[in-house]
Amino acid sequence: MCTPARKKLLLTVLVLSFGVQTGLVYSDTRSTPLSAEALAGRELWQRHACQTCHQFYGQGGFLGPDLTHAASRVDSTRLVSLLTVGSGQMPPLGFSDEETAAMAAFLREMDRPEIGRGELRLGTPGEGAGVQAAFEGAIEAAAAAGEEGGATEDLAEVDAGFSAYRIRPCSACHFPFRDSPVGAPDLSLVAGSLSPDSLERVLAEGRPLKGMPPPVPPLDAADRAAITAFLEFLGANRDQLEAATQALAADRSLDWRALPWWEFP
Ligand code: HEC
Numbered sequence: 001m002c003t004p005a006r007k008k009l010l011l012t013v014l015v016l017s018f019g020v021q022t023g024l025v026y027s028d029t030r031s032t033p034l035s036a037e038a039l040a041g042r043e044l045w046q047r048h049a050c051q052t053c054h055q056f057y058g059q060g061g062f063l064g065p066d067l068t069h070a071a072s073r074v075d076s077t078r079l080v081s082l083l084t085v086g087s088g089q090m091p092p093l094g095f096s097d098e099e100t101a102a103m104a105a106f107l108r109e110m111d112r113p114e115i116g117r118g119e120l121r122l123g124t125p126g127e128g129a130g131v132q133a134a135f136e137g138a139i140e141a142a143a144a145a146g147e148e149g150g151a152t153e154d155l156a157e158v159d160a161g162f163s164a165y166r167i168r169p170c171s172a173c174h175f176p177f178r179d180s181p182v183g184a185p186d187l188s189l190v191a192g193s194l195s196p197d198s199l200e201r202v203l204a205e206g207r208p209l210k211g212m213p214p215p216v217p218p219l220d221a222a223d224r225a226a227i228t229a230f231l232e233f234l235g236a237n238r239d240q241l242e243a244a245t246q247a248l249a250a251d252r253s254l255d256w257r258a259l260p261w262w263e264f265p
């Protein structure tokens, strides 16, 4: 069946395919959008294998939170402390001031909400692509609709809880309406399943040995009450909120081609 002529033809096709693929791969115009300082940060990122525990735009390991928008929520004091002495399951890395500055530049330049959203970004809630933004949009819409209906008393508490929740990195680990790969459970089911005492304790202390760090900044009694009201609201309106989140997420997709890919030099 395989005559010498056919073999030659097959070989030619293979060689041509290789040539075309090589041409396509190496002719990609990749203007690196990162500054020199951010590139130094990326080198540290690669050397210390941060990606094994953290994600950018959903890609990476799942022991630590998504860092796509870390620049928007981790202030410089906390970044210094994380990168020198570590925190919980984040190992101490002993970064110098210069290395910390480079890492801060890298995190800042990776944070591109106009392209897509990771799990948590501070700023205006409900904007941008991604499920987390859609979730925040759905909560805002539900709260606004409730206020029109006259249920203001409870909603003010829910609203305070939502703010206390979203200025902390909760949603970098807890995903809307499902368990996350870090083992962080679906928080819309918590109000029904956890006793008030246990809930109070998790919100005060976290469960550091099981991957839930103590909340940063800490939650005082009023914050804990507000977050509890928010979680009860999530549980009570779970079906509507999940449907609204999916509807909003449907037309906000991530533009993968525009991502500042970090693995290329
Ligand atoms: C062994 C796993 C692991 C590695 C490796 C690791 N981290 Fe972490 N990191 C974590 C965990 C777990 C947390 C959450 C701990 C906490 O908040 O107390 C965290 C938290 C953080 C945070 C704070 C996020 C937030 O929203 O609060 C930043 C920023 C961060 N890490 C940056 C880095 C960088 C940069 C590197 C590489 C130089 C790195 N991490 C390497 C596990 C890791």
Ligand code: HEC
Residues within 6 Å of the ligand: 063, 064, 065, 165, 168, 169, 170, 171, 172, 173, 174, 182, 183, 184, 185, 187, 190, 193, 194, 199, 202, 203, 207, 210, 211, 212, 213, 215, 216, 227
């Ligand atoms: C670094 C990841 C991470 C962050 C950040 C985080 N959590 Fe958690 N959380 C977890 C994990 C993992 C568990 C499950 C722990 C266990 O198995 O007991 C958990 C458990 C919980 C529980 C108990 C759920 C249950 O059913 O037992 C609550 C409530 C909770 N988290 C709320 C929060 C809130 C509110 C925030 C923000 C202030 C937050 N978490 C931030 C990882 C995280």
